[in-house]
Amino acid sequence: MNPVFGRLTPLPAREHLELLAEPVARALLDHAPGALVAAIDPSFADTEQLCAEYGVGMDASANAVVVRGTRAGVEKHAVCMTLAHRRVDVNGLVRRRLDARKASFAPMDYAVEATGMEYGGITPVGVPDDWPIWVDAAVADAGWLCIGSGIRGSKLFLTAAELLSLPNAERVEDLARDAG
16 A cells, blocks of 8 residues: 555546646646546545545645734735644744734635635645745655645645645745644
8 A cells, every 4th residue: 555645546637627626726737737636535534534544644644724924904824734743833933934923824714715625625736826835844855745635525646846836835944843
């Protein structure tokens, strides 16, 4: 069993756009043409359940979190990518990089509306053009990654190099730390 794909059988994403949210499908063709996609039971979309059910390795699973920072009434957003077993340093590094007085995870309703993706399936592929995508070094150093596809009914697989080739994507040292 492959630790990245587990028991899933990924297919070329560009041939299965029906398994992706519309903004993801549009961006994928331009920025991650080698990506793969696999259908999953939506009840297993959350990372821990996905890894347990399908045998995908936690160290190959990367989560996207939408963060909102505010200063003097001005909001800024970023997407932060971290491996499933790590946690983004929202109140430290992310807050400083956003030049914000306060930073927190964006409210679910806002993240869903702004991205055009389902909660639990949000991915950096296809996020608004003006949002930076900050990729933790541990993610950037990985090979293939299992990430959201924009919907809860599938997972997208791409390489760290493809992830870093997305518009506004940047490797960020110490963006996340081990949970626990």
